[in-house]
Amino acid sequence: MIHTDLLICGAGPAGLCAAIEAGAAGADVLVLERGHAPGGQLVKQTHMFFGSEKQYASYRGFDISDILVAQMSEMPNIRLICDATVLAAYDDGVFAAEIAGKYEKIRPRATVVATGASEKPLLFPGNDLPGVYGAGAVQTLMNQYGIRPAGRVVMLGAGNIGLIVSYQLLQAGVDVLVVCDGAPKIGGYLVHASKLARMGVPIMTSHSVKRAEGEGKVEKVTLWELDKNWQGIAGTEKIFAADTLCVAVGLSPLSELLWQAGCEMLYVPALGGYVPYRDAQLSTSIPGIFVAGDVAGVEEASSAMVTGRLAGLAAAGFLGLDIIALEAKKEDCLAQLHSLRHGHGGKILDGIQQALLDTNNKGDEHA
Numbered sequence: 094m095i096h097t098d099l100l101i102c103g104a105g106p107a108g109l110c111a112a113i114e115a116g117a118a119g120a121d122v123l124v125l126e127r128g129h130a131p132g133g134q135l136v137k138q139t140h141m142f143f144g145s146e147k148q149y150a151s152y153r154g155f156d157i158s159d160i161l162v163a164q165m166s167e168m169p170n171i172r173l174i175c176d177a178t179v180l181a182a183y184d185d186g187v188f189a190a191e192i193a194g195k196y197e198k199i200r201p202r203a204t205v206v207a208t209g210a211s212e213k214p215l216l217f218p219g220n221d222l223p224g225v226y227g228a229g230a231v232q233t234l235m236n237q238y239g240i241r242p243a244g245r246v247v248m249l250g251a252g253n254i255g256l257i258v259s260y261q262l263l264q265a266g267v268d269v270l271v272v273c274d275g276a277p278k279i280g281g282y283l284v285h286a287s288k289l290a291r292m293g294v295p296i297m298t299s300h301s302v303k304r305a306e307g308e309g310k311v312e313k314v315t316l317w318e319l320d321k322n323w324q325g326i327a328g329t330e331k332i333f334a335a336d337t338l339c340v341a342v343g344l345s346p347l348s349e350l351l352w353q354a355g356c357e358m359l360y361v362p363a364l365g366g367y368v369p370y371r372d373a374q375l376s377t378s379i380p381g382i383f384v385a386g387d388v389a390g391v392e393e394a395s396s397a398m399v400t401g402r403l404a405g406l407a408a409a410g411f412l413g414l415d416i417i418a419l420e421a422k423k424e425d426c427l428a429q430l431h432s433l434r435h436g437h438g439g440k441i442l443d444g445i446q447q448a449l450l451d452t453n454n455k456g457d458e459h460a
């Protein structure tokens with residue numbers, strides 16, 4: 094049995110920031126990351142971030158990851174283990190993990206779950222053909238492993254992921270034929286959409302995929318227009334000779350560990366699916382289990398870093414460490430979150446987060 098003050102599940106921006114804050118407060122921290130390296134989604138993000146200086150605006154994602162890992166490495170009380178998957182959370186407070194091929198049990202005094210999110214699939218005829226990918230998977234293959242997708246690409250989804258990955262495909266010399274989205278408006282930031290428009294990529298709103306076809310792989314993608322009830326309109330089909338269809342229709346929180354631990358959960362579509370109830374300090378309904386980043390509700394790397402810091406501080410407070418010094422830092426995190434959620438359409442998200450907290454405070458029936 095491994096004993097630690099604080100177990101952090103996942104070393105993306107949220108987990109890294111939680112470790113840095115709790116480590117700085119003096120906690121003995123164990124970070125387990127199922128990938129070969131820390132950084133989560135940041136390592137494949139070659140574009141510059143916006144936000145404020147505190148969230149590393151104007152740095153590229155992979156540089157931010159390096160900065161956070163370097164900060165963490167300076168603290169001897171933080172131990173990071175990669176290729177280590179947290180498999181289970183038991184109701185006696187024990188966690189199980191597969192570390193370097195061995196099954197290990199961990200008994201932490203507190204835990205931050207920062208496991209991120211996974212891509213949502215979409216149902217349509219031909220969605221199981223080779224050549225149909227999640228856009229995030231294409232980004233991983235291309236930016237992390239240097240493998241470009243074949244030939245001509247159709248991108249489904251004009252949110253930030255669809256727009257950013259389309260631009261990165263163009264930068265890698267891949268032909269992006271079209272970006273389409275079922276919604277009547279582009280969901281991602283205008284700055285990303287404008288870059289595509291300048292490079293001559295059409296963005297078709299109120300359009301989705303009708304089917305993908307081909308002999309053993311994608312060869313043809315049919316798009317069609319959607320009516321206001323999101324039903325395809327016969328006669329509006331447009332056929333693209335394509336080799337790859339990328340699907341970027343949203344992320345859902347990787348919340349299995351929270352379900353297993355018995356945390357109370359709520360379905361909030363705007364946050365990506367089932368998310369845990371938590372208080373303003375990111376404590377779930379199970380004392381000692383905190384959440385941060387996309388698993389708490391899909392947002393962005395900037396907010397993942399801030400919620401990570403907040404959860405790390407709250408966990409340190411739960412462990413009885415230097416509460417007075419922690420309070421000022423927590424206030425700063427809450428102010429940063431408020432400002433992040435009020436830019437770029439974040440008002441809605443902030444409203445939902447607030448509703449979640451209000452419901453929590455009222456102690457209503459939970460899912």
Ligand SMILES: Cc1cc2nc3c(=O)[nH]c(=O)nc-3n(C[C@H](O)[C@H](O)[C@H](O)COP(=O)(O)OP(=O)(O)OC[C@H]3O[C@@H](n4cnc5c(N)ncnc54)[C@H](O)[C@@H]3O)c2cc1C
Pocket residue numbers: 102103104105106107108125126127128131132133134135138140141142143177178179180207208209210228229232253254257258347385386387388391392393394395396397
């Ligand atoms: C294509 C794409 C482009 C994006 N562009 C931007 C952008 O420009 N600006 C921005 O602010 N945000 C952007 N984001 C969003 C941002 O990357 C995420 O919001 C952010 O990475 C969330 O951080 P996180 O730490 O919660 O999760 P992740 O970064 O996903 O990290 C979670 C980590 O947990 C690990 N993990 C999961 N389960 C387990 C387990 N059971 N045991 C151990 N480890 C586990 C994973 O391997 C991963 O390393 C983008 C996201 C994508 C997919």
